[in-house]
Amino acid sequence: MIGQSRISRIIAHLALILGILIVAFPIYYTFVASTHSLQTILRPPLPLLPGKEFFANYYQALFGGIGQIGGVNVWTLLLNSTIVALGIAVGKIVISILSAYAIVFFRFPGRMVFFWLIFITLMLPVEVRILPTYKVMVDLNLIDTYTGLIVPLIASATATLLFRQFFLTIPGELVEAARVDGAGPWRFFKDILLPLSATNIAALFVILFIYGWTQYLWPLLVTNRNDMNTIVIGLRKMISFADADTQWHLVMVTCILAIVPPVLVVVFMQRWFVRGLVETEK
Amino acid sequence: MSPRVTFPNKLLPYLLVAPQLAITLVFFYWPASQAIYQSTLREDPFGLDSAFVGIDNFRRVLADPNYVNSIQVTVIFSIATAVLAMAVAMFLAVMADKVVRGKGFYRTLMIWPYAVAPAIAGMLWLFMFNPSMGTFAYMLRSAGIYWDPLLNGPQAMFLVIVAAAWKQISYNFLFFVAGLQAIPKTLVEAAAIDGAGETKRFWTIIFPLLAPTTFFLLVINTTYAFFDTFGIIHAVTGGGPGKATETLVYKVYNDGFVNLILGESAAQSVILMVIVIALTAIQFRYVEKKVHYG
16 A cells, blocks of 8 residues: 555554454463462462463363362353353344344234334343342242243344344345245245345354353352353352462363353354454444 | 335234243343332332332432442443553554454454453453462562552552453454445545655544444443443452442442342432433434444
8 A cells, every 4th residue: 555664564563463462461371370280370470381280280170070169060160151152142043033034024013012122122231130130030930040041131132133134135026036936934034034144143143152151240140059150150159369279270271161162163253253243233 | 115025924923023022021121110110119128028219219329429439430440441442452453454464363363352251351360460379460569569459449440441441352453443444545545645644644534534433332332341341340359449349230239139228229220221221322323323424
C-alpha cells in the first residue's frame, strides 16, 4: 500500500508480537506452573521454562486415584462441563431454529405475540433474576441435575433472532418451487433450510459451546453435590490462597485441562466462528 | 417487502414454537414477575412471614450507602475494563491491518482468551499476582512496592480490571479487524499521497470511520463488565477487601444467597433489569443509525 514504509511494517510486527506475548502469557505461565513441583511453585519467582514434572503432575491429576476435588476426579468434572456445554449449544440451536422456522414460514394467529415474547428475553440475562429462577429450580426439583444446569440457559432470543434474520433472506421463489414440487414443511426444512443454514449453525455452535463451558454463576447456584460441578466450579473449590494445603501443581494442571477443550473448539472452527461472530452480533 | 410465501399448516407452527415458548415462560417470565412481586414484600429470612411494603425496598436499597458504593464500584470497574480492553484491542488491530504476511497466524494466537472462562481468567491473574506465591507480586516486592491485593482495595480493583479486560481483548480485536477491513483503502491512500503521516491518517480517517464499531463494542463491553464478570470477582476477591470490588451483580447474589435479604435483593434485581433494558435500547438505536452509514 502507498504511504507505508518497510519500517512501519516491522514496527507493526513487533507490536503484534508484544501483544501476543501479553495475551498468551497468563495461559503459558499456567502451563509452565503445571510442569513444576509444588515446592518450586511455592518459592517465587517461578522459572519461565517448563519443568521436569510434566508427566508426574498430569498423571497424578488424571489417574492419581479419586478425591482430588472434594472427592471427585477430574474426569467427572470434564464430563459434566462437556455435557453442559454440548447440551446448551445443541438445545439452543434446536429450539431456536424451530421457532424461527415457525415465525418466518407460517402465518398463524399470535405469531407476532410469540415473536415479541421471545424477543424481550434478549434483555434479561440470567444474572438479573437469579434468586427467583433459583426458586423455580427448587420447586421443580431440578437442583443437582443436568436438566437444571442446561435448560434455563437454552432459552434466549439471540439465536432465534439470528435464524429469523437469515431465513428472511431466503427468496420466496425457493419456497414456492419446493411447494410446486410437492415438498411439505418437513421436507422443505430438512432438505433445503438445514443445508442452507449449515454455516450459521456451525458458527453458533462454537459461540454457544464457549458460552456453556464458561458459565459460572448458574452452575454455582444449582449444584450442591460435588460430583455435579462443572470443571470451572470445581477449580474454584480447589483453590484457597490462605490454605497451605492447596495442591498448586494439580490446580495448575486442572486449569490447563479446563482451558484446553474450548480453546481447541475455537481454534479449529476459527473460520466459521469469526465469520459468525462478526456477522451476527451486529 | 412482498408478502412471504408460507406453508398453510394450522397446527404445526404452534408445535414448533412450543418448546422455546415453554422454556421462556417457565424460566424467564415467571421468575421475572416473581422478582417484581417479591421486590414489594419484606420477608423474614426463614420465609415464614412476609408483608407488603410497596416501594419501601427500593427506597431502602437506594438509600443504603453500601448500594451506592457498589454503583460506584460498578461504574469505575466497567469504564476501566471497557476502555482498557478496547484501547489495547484497537491498537493491535490497527497493527494487524498493516502487516501483509502472518495475519492468520496472529489472529489464531490472539483469540485464545475468548475461550477462557472469566473465573479462570481471574484465577490466572491472581496466580501471577497473589502476595504469597505470585511471581509478579514477588517482583513488585523486590522493587520495593507494597503489593497485597487481598488487603488493599485499589490494588484488588486493579487486578480484577486487568483480568476482565484481558479476557475481552480477543473479542474486541476480531471486531476491530473486521471494521478496519471495511474502510476503503483508497481513502487512506489518498491521504497518504496528500502527505498525511501515519498518526495523522489514523486520527483523521481511520478512527472516525471506526466509530460505529467502537460504539457497538462499547455497549457490548459495558454489558460484559456488568454481568459476565461475576466469575472473576467471585473467584478473585469475593467482593473484598471490605466492599472495594463489590459490583451490582455480586451484591444481588450476596444479599440474596448469602445474607438472605430477599426483598432487597429482588429490588436490586428489578433495578438491574431496568439498566439492562436501557443498555439494550441504546444498542438498538445504534443498530438503526448504522444503516445510514451503510
